[in-house]
Amino acid sequence: MLFRLFILGLALASTASACTIPVFRFALDRWEADAFHLVLPPSVSQDAAVSDLLRPLRANGKANVSITSAPEATEAALKYSRESDHLVWSGALNAQTLPMLLDSPARQELLKKILAGDSVIWVIVEGGSQEDKAEAERIEKRLGFLEQVAALPVQNPNDPDSQLGPGPPLRLKFATLRLRRDDAAEQPLIRMLAGPEGKVDASTTSFAAAVFGRGRVLGAWPLADLDDASLEDACMFLVGRCSCRLKNENPGWDILMNVDWEKALAAVKADAPPEPVIPQEPAASNAPVTVTVTADDHVTYVAVKWPWQWTAGAVALLLSIAAVMLLRKK
Structure with a gap:
């Protein structure tokens, strides 16, 4: 709610x-896109084969992920962000699991x-x-x-x-x-x-x-x-x-x-082909128009569109009344 x-x-x-x-x-x-956080234990971060796998991600890689090493970690873990402890995945990081994390x-x-x-x-x-x-x-x-x-x-x-x-x-x-x-x-x-x-x-x-x-x-x-x-x-x-x-x-x-x-x-x-120019709404007539779109039993939308001429006229009338009242006070 x-x-x-x-x-x-x-x-x-x-x-x-x-x-x-x-x-x-x-x-x-x-x-x-916000960056996910891939945390590596020392044994993984020092592995030459894993380093080769991660190199494309470190050098301005395409994937939205940052990589750090944590001395206290015992296995690789993917988290939503550096600030989050919520795990997306954890396990052995290798040539089979890394592609599954990225795509x-x-x-x-x-x-x-x-x-x-x-x-x-x-x-x-x-x-x-x-x-x-x-x-x-x-x-x-x-x-x-x-x-x-x-x-x-x-x-x-x-x-x-x-x-x-x-x-x-x-x-x-x-x-x-x-x-x-x-x-x-x-x-x-x-x-x-x-x-x-x-x-x-x-x-x-x-x-x-x-x-x-x-x-x-x-x-x-x-x-x-x-x-x-x-x-x-x-x-x-x-x-x-x-x-x-x-x-x-x-x-x-x-x-x-x-x-x-x-x-x-x-x-x-x-x-792509050229983007079409969406036309502006046509000029309003001299009468208000009520548009009712009934979707189904769930909801009914009702909108009243007032011509801009009526709105401008109302504003002008209010300004005139205010001016007259100010002159009378003087």
Whole structure:
């Protein structure tokens, strides 16, 4: 509930922001991924074979990971950050385990969807039961509906405060990616998706996580708790205007990905067709217009659009009244 209220507050605040770039695209353009912390025991850090494996990561490597040696450590461990003690993985670091920490088939699929311009990818981690399958299908159906009724903020290509960086054309797409909870190749990723606070037990709980930007996770929810309203809140926040530009003031955490984002986005930009200019809203008529969009039994949106001429006239009238009152006092 607190998370929903926080998302609602950010969404309401975004309406006053001058920047019209959606949250998911602002994150892709400007938010660097937080570094994970790989801790090595002395025996591993002094091993020549392991040093050769780690050399590409130390010299301005692509992966968002920092590496240190700890005298008290008895085995290698991957943590969310230098400040966090929450383990993602621990064990023997070698030519078999290191690649699994840095990448996986699901992360390659996430990268493909992000570079294609998908707004958010809901990774559904399920246990294989019929209940899990039914919940996954419900989520996919709901996302398909939301994709039809949602809209991106109108973009002004001449606004210097709302310029997109290199990357795919701006589009609205709510995608899904299903994983089995017992997939051995995806265990580090599944733990990363579950989050550093331990609110979701990735080993026993089927859940869904919303991924956007450069591998940023907005949140993770057990499938049984992820109702239509929570799905809607998260999706509408991510496609709404980015009101808070500081990454650490937004909810979420990152996953470890072995990607040079600047080069990857520049390559997409070079191959992408020109981005279409989204037209501004047409001029209003001389009468207020009431727009009602009925989604389903869950929620109905009602918005009243007033012509700008009426607003300007009202402001002018109030200023005239105030001027008359001041003259009378004199």
